Amino acid sequence: MRKIMYREAIVEALDEEMCRDESVFLLGEDIAQFGGSFKATLGLYKKHGPERVRNTPISEEAIVGAALGSALMGLRPVADLHFIDFLTVAMNQVVNQVAKVRYMFGGKAKTALVIRTHGGGGGSSAAQHSQSLEAWFVHVPGLKVVMPSSPKDAKGLLKSAIRDNDPVIFIEHRALYTTIGPVPEEEYLIPLGKAEVKREGGDVTIVATSSMVEKSLQAAEELTKEGINCEVVDPRTLFPLDKETILTSIRKTGRLLITHEAVQRCGWGAEVAAIAGSEAFDYLDAPFERVCGKEAPVPYSPKLERLHIPQKGDVIEGVLRMFRTTSDIEKFPQRVSAPPSPDSLPEKGTTAPLSGSSLAATSTN
Amino acid sequence: MRRLTRENALWIYETMLRIRRFEERSIEVYQSGDLPGFIHPYIGEEAVAAGVCVHLTEKDQITSTHRGHGHMVAKGLRFDGMFAELYARTSGYCKGKGGSLHIADQELGALGASGIVGGGIPIATGAALGIKLKNMEEVAVSFFGDGATNTGAFHEGLNLASVWKLPVVFVCENNQYAQSTPQIDHQNIKDVAERAKAYSMPGVAVDGMEPVAVYEVAGEAIAQARKGGGPTLIEAKTMRFHGHYLGDPGTDYGHNKEVVKWKKRDPILSFGRFLTKQKWLSSAKKRDILDRINTELEAAIEFARKSPEPEPHDLIKDVYERL
Secondary structure, three states: OOEEEHHHHHHHHHHHHHHHOOOEEEEEOOOOOOOOOOOOOOOHHHHHOOOOEEEOOOOHHHHHHHHHHHHHOOOEEEEEEEEHHHHHHHHHHHHHHHOOHHHHOOOOOOOOOEEEEEEOOOOOOOHHHOOOOHHHHHOOOOOEEEOOOOHHHHHHHHHHHHHOOOOEEEEEEHHHOOOEEEOOOOOOOOOOOOOEEEEOOOOEEEEEOOHHHHHHHHHHHHHHHHOOOEEEEEOOEEEOOOHHHHHHHHHHHOOEEEEEEEEOOOOHHHHHHHHHHHHOHHHOOOOOEEEEEOOOOOOOOHHHHHHHOOOHHHHHHHHHHOOOOHHHHHHOOOOOOOOOOHHHOOOOOOOOOOOOOOOOOOOOO | OOOOOHHHHHHHHHHHHHHHHHHHHHHHHHHOOOOOOOOOOOOOOHHHHHHHHOOOOOOOEEEEOOOOHHHHHHOOOOHHHHHHHHOOOOOOOOOOOOOHHHOOEHHHOEEEEOOOOOOHHHHHHHHHHHHHHOOOOOOEEEEEEOHHHHOHHHHHHHHHHHHOOOOEEEEEEEOOEEOOEEHHHHOOOOOHHHHHHHHOOOEEEEEOOOHHHHHHHHHHHHHHHHOOOOOEEEEEEOOOOOOOOOOOOOOOOOHHHHHHHHHOOOHHHHHHHHHHHOOOOOHHHHHHHHHHHHHHHHHHHHHHHHOOOOOHHHOOOOOOOOO
C-alpha cells in the first residue's frame, strides 16, 4: 500500500469530498494560497478556487458563526481553526450555538459542519500553542469529537465527519502532520464511533489517543521483553465512544491504562476510567493507570516540555506499576527488571512503588 | 426609495398590533404563574420588527435576540406554536426545549433567538454567506441591541460581511439600555450607525418609533443587499416600555422615568392615527383587526394549555441528528 503523510491524507479527504459534494467548502485563516499553517489545505485553493476555499480575517467567533449560519442554509462548511488554543476564542459559538442549535430548535436545524483544529505540543511552542483541550468538547452534548492518530485514520474519519449531519470537532495533532503511513488508493470511509485495536495482547489494555498511539505501540514492543503483552486500543472517536471495544479488551486483559497528551486532571481519560470502573469492575485486576500531561501550562524549555508530555517511557512505567503484586511477580518470572526483596514485597492485591527498576523514568509528580 | 403602499401600511399596522397583543397576553399569563423562566417584552419596539420584516419573504433569514418575540411574530410564526413553546409543550416551535429565548422556525427563515448578546450576528453573516454561495436572491437580517454593538461578535460579524460583501442587513435596536446600563455608560458614541464607517458599509440612524421611517430605510438596505450591493448597518432608536425582563421595574437605573416620554410616541397609536388620516383604516376596521387578533390569541393559549408536556425520554432526543 502506498504511504503518504498525515497532512497529505487530510488534503486528499478534503479534495475528494469537495469534488463529490459542491456544498462542501472551506473557511479559515491562511488556508488559501498559503495552504494552511501546517499545509493541510495545500493545493485546494488552486483547484477549487476562492469561493470554496476562503481565507478569513482573524475572527474566530465569526469563522465558527459563519460556519453555523451557512450550515443552517444547507451547506457543509469545514472551518479551520488551526491551534485548538484559538478555538477557545470561539467558545461561545461552539458551545452555546453550534452544539445547541439543533436541540434548542426542537430538532429541526441543519448543522452539518466540521471544525478542524489541532492540538498538542513537542515543538517548544509554549503554553498558548500546545494545548490538548478535547475534553472540553467531549463534555458538551451536541458535539462529536474525533482524534485521528494516523494518516489512514485521518483521511477516512475526515470524509465521514464531512458527511455527518452533526457538528464534528476534528482534532489533528501538530506532531503527526508529517508522519507517514499506509493509505489505500481506492476510496474508503472510516465510520465515526468505531474504535480500532491497533495491537492485540492479553495482559493489559492501553487506551491511547492521537500522538500517544504510536508511543504506546513502541512501549508495547519494549514491554514484550518483560513478558507483558499489551493490547493498544485507539478509540479514534472520543464521542460517540465505542465503549464495547474498550470493555471487551478490559474483560480480556483485566488491566487498563489510559494515556493522552492532555493534562491528567479532568482529562478525557477520567471518563474512560469511570466507564471501566462502573461497567467492567469485576474484570479489573488492578487499579487503572493514567499517563497524561502534567498539571502545568506547557513550558517553552524543551527539557521541561519533554517532562510535561507523556513519553514512551512513561507508558512503560505506567504499565509496570500495574504488575507489582506478588502474584504478578509469580506470573511474570522472566521480567528483566530487578525484583524487589521479599521483605519489601507488598501484600497480594495491593500495589507499592517498585524500587530498583531499571526502567524507572524521571517523570514522577 | 420605495413609497409606502396601503397594503404594506396595513400589514405593518396589523403586525405591530399582533406583536403588542401577543406580548401583553404573554405578560398576563406569565404573571398568573403559567410560564416558567423569564420573558423579555418587546413592547414599544414594534415599529422596528414590522418596518423591517415587511420587506422579507419566508425564504429570507433573520437572527434575533432574547427580546425576540416581536421578530418572530413579524416573520410569520404562529401564535399557537409560540405560546405552546412558552408553555413548554411538545407542540411548541422548539418542542418545549427552547422556550422564550430560543424560539425558531427554520422553515420560516427564523434562525432563532439567542440568549448570548451578539451571538446571532456572526450566524446571520453565515446565513448570508450560504445565500451567496447558493446564488440565492434572499437576504439575511440580524437584529440586536445597543449592548451587542460592544461585543467582539459584532465587530467580527460586520467586518466579515463587509470584506466578503455579503447580503446581510444589520439592524441595531438601540433602546438606550444594555440591561441596566444606559448607553452613555457603555459606549462613547451616540449614534451606533457611526460604527458602520469602520466596516466601509452605509450606516443609517432612524427614528425607531416611526414605522414609515423604518420602512423606508430598511427597504433601501434590503434592496441593496438583495442585488449584491453588500451589507448596511441600520440603527433604529427606540425604547422598550417594560424593564429588561418582566419583573424588572427599571427603578434602579432610571428607566421608569425615561420611558414616560417615549410612551407618548407609542408607534401603534401614532401609526393608527396616521392611517386614519390617510383614510386607509377606519375605526371600525381597527376594531375588527383587534378582535381577530384577540380571538386568535385566546385560541392559541387554549391550544397551548391543552397540549402535552414532554415525556422524560424527550430529554435526550434531538441532541444529535444521528449517533
